[in-house]
Amino acid sequence: MHWGSEVAPPSTGGLHLERRRKVSHDHSHVAASGKKRLAVAVVLTLVFVIGEFLAGWRSHSLALISDAGHNFADAIALILSWYALSVTLRAHDSSKTFGYHRAGTLAALANALSLAVIALIIVWEAIHRILVPERVSAGPMVVVALVAIVVNLVISFWLHGGAKHDLNMRSAYLHMMGDALAGVGVVIAGAIVWLTGTSIADPIVSLIIGGLILYSSRGIWVEAVATLMEATPPGVDVSRVQQTVRSIQGVKDIHCLHTWVVGSGVTACSCHVTIEPEYEVSSQEILRQVVDKLEDRFDFAHTTIQIEVDGFAPSVACEKGVCRGSACLSSAAHEHA
Numbered sequence: 001m002h003w004g005s006e007v008a009p010p011s012t013g014g015l016h017l018e019r020r021r022k023v024s025h026d027h028s029h030v031a032a033s034g035k036k037r038l039a040v041a042v043v044l045t046l047v048f049v050i051g052e053f054l055a056g057w058r059s060h061s062l063a064l065i066s067d068a069g070h071n072f073a074d075a076i077a078l079i080l081s082w083y084a085l086s087v088t089l090r091a092h093d094s095s096k097t098f099g100y101h102r103a104g105t106l107a108a109l110a111n112a113l114s115l116a117v118i119a120l121i122i123v124w125e126a127i128h129r130i131l132v133p134e135r136v137s138a139g140p141m142v143v144v145a146l147v148a149i150v151v152n153l154v155i156s157f158w159l160h161g162g163a164k165h166d167l168n169m170r171s172a173y174l175h176m177m178g179d180a181l182a183g184v185g186v187v188i189a190g191a192i193v194w195l196t197g198t199s200i201a202d203p204i205v206s207l208i209i210g211g212l213i214l215y216s217s218r219g220i221w222v223e224a225v226a227t228l229m230e231a232t233p234p235g236v237d238v239s240r241v242q243q244t245v246r247s248i249q250g251v252k253d254i255h256c257l258h259t260w261v262v263g264s265g266v267t268a269c270s271c272h273v274t275i276e277p278e279y280e281v282s283s284q285e286i287l288r289q290v291v292d293k294l295e296d297r298f299d300f301a302h303t304t305i306q307i308e309v310d311g312f313a314p315s316v317a318c319e320k321g322v323c324r325g326s327a328c329l330s331s332a333a334h335e336h337a
Ligand SMILES: [Zn+2]
Pocket: 070, 071, 074, 175, 176, 179
């Protein structure tokens, strides 16, 4: 997306440009096929939710109703993921120069939040049912839960293709797999109710489903919050970035280094590079080496590099060396002279 719209200056090597175009093509292809898969998953899930809820209502099974409520939240989450994917495909414009990648991050966060709310409602109702038991009929529980397992496995299979790179697709896929497990739990509870004649297994399995929902949303929280906190991308070691840049001939130091995740699979890096005064004439050559190494070794999709000649610091912060420490983005560090 980003690279395809960029015009290369005449000095850029042909091979380099080719690599960038390829990255852009792969990314939009994955997202387009992901959208189709998500649409199929939404329709399948919604049709099933209605049947499962009716069966749960008629058999008084909280486990089935929990699972239906949960699957309904899944359909909403899938619609959010679908929206996020289509929005991520949109090119950036003058009002959003970073593009719409974070829409996917926000969707993942909303997804995790709705799951937490549903889990708490299920736990609340299950505790109530343990204190005040209700008779449930085991037959519909087992049959509908078996269908639920099949539906969840089919959806998992559909989503698997796009699951490796995109946070949204991966979280949706992992989620569906967890749901298949919840279905197994309902089948076991139904069997226990049928064999023993007591209904206590029904709210107990509901409790487990609630816990499972909370647990499965954990990874989405961590990754979405890390992205919003501008955390260092997973797999990037900042000290190795510094080492790599310092190892280039003519480079004296690197400071004001920032790396972050723009959106799923899109990372960026910005830094100031101080060069020795005698290398000033070859500063463009050094700059190209820095960009090449950062893109090749750390896979940054976007880099912004400020070259400074030693002894000619452009700001007080650079001169005093505040940006070397942790005070880089504090108000003191970037005060005007
Ligand atoms: Zn689910």
